[in-house]
Amino acid sequence: RGGSQCRGTTGGGGGGGGGPGGGGGPPNPTGALEEGLLIEELSASNSAISTELLNVGTNTERRQVIDFVRGESSARDHKLGDIYHSTPVVVGPPELELADESYNAYRQRPDVANRPRVMYVGANDGMLHAFAVEDTTITAGPHAGEEYDAGEELWAFVPPIMLPRLAASMSAHQFxxxxxxxxxxxxxxxxxxxxxxxxxxxxxxxxxxxxxxxxGNAYLALDVS
Incomplete structure (x- = not known):
């Protein structure tokens, strides 16, 4: 989903672009912190997702990589890559009541207090995935009125450093x-x-x-408020 932001440090590789929810930004070989990178959609219609960015030589190969990442049925047998060392974490509305007026104001904000329970987990398909934990109807915020079934994928995020490696993952297992x-x-x-x-x-x-x-040598931070 567009409009999100990320922060991250990368040790090389990567570049501008996105994923089903993907981070954009220039190559960062120095490992410096990059803030406020806008999320772009990884789709065939997005010209920012170039053949150079995906490390392929032709537009046909570009389309094949994008279809593979997006889980198009004709491109792959299984839509979810293997989950090996990445332990899932579930995030719901904040429940703690602290002696901190700023925090209590934040946790009572309608879009935060009513946010759905979401499971986040990384996979060796190059994406961090977000799944609805239970049947949910969003009641506040920019997605108010949207409905999701338990287990439905809400979005996936491709770190910029992963983009040039997606093509290789189509033919051989990659961490x-x-x-x-x-x-x-x-x-x-x-x-x-x-x-x-x-x-x-x-x-x-x-x-x-x-x-x-x-x-890879990277840490990324996503605002999932």
């Missing part, structure tokens, strides 16, 4: 998004005695952090 995701409510910029409004961008956010383990 890709193989790290365990960790989720925490974090304060972006807290000053002593300062109380932030529930929707203050410098206040609380629910952040999902994951590495790639054997899949």
């Amino acid at each position: 890709m998004v193989d790290g365990k995701p960790v989720v925490q409510d974090v304060f972006f910029r807290k000053l002593p005695g300062q109380i932030h409004a529930a929707d203050d961008p410098e206040g609380y956010h629910t952040i999902l952090l994951f590495g790639l383990r054997g899949g």
Whole structure:
């Protein structure tokens, strides 16, 4: 889904672009932190997903890689890659009540308090996947009114560093998004005695952090508030 953002450090490879939900950005060989990267859709109609970015030579190969990643039935037998070292984590509405007025304002925000329970897990298909844990109707926020069945995939995110390796995964097993995701409510910029409004961008956010383990030298952070 568009409009999301990510933060990440990468040790090389990668580039601008996206996935079924994918991160965009220039190659980052220095390993410096990149913030606020917009999510782009990995689709054949998105010209930003170039043959160079996917490390293939022709537009036909580009289309084959995109169809493979998106799980088109004619491109692959199984839509989900193997989950090896990545332990699933489930995230629902915040439940803790803390002696922190900023946090309590955040957790009571309608789109946060009513967010669905979602399971996040990495797989060796190059994606971090998000699945609905239970039958859900979104009641607040930009997706209000949408309905999802338990087990339905909501979205998947392809780290930029994975994009040039997707073609190779079509013919041989690759370790890709193989790290365990960790989720925490974090304060972006807290000053002593300062109380932030529930929707203050410098206040609380629910952040999902994951590495790639054997899949590459990168850590990425997604805002899943």
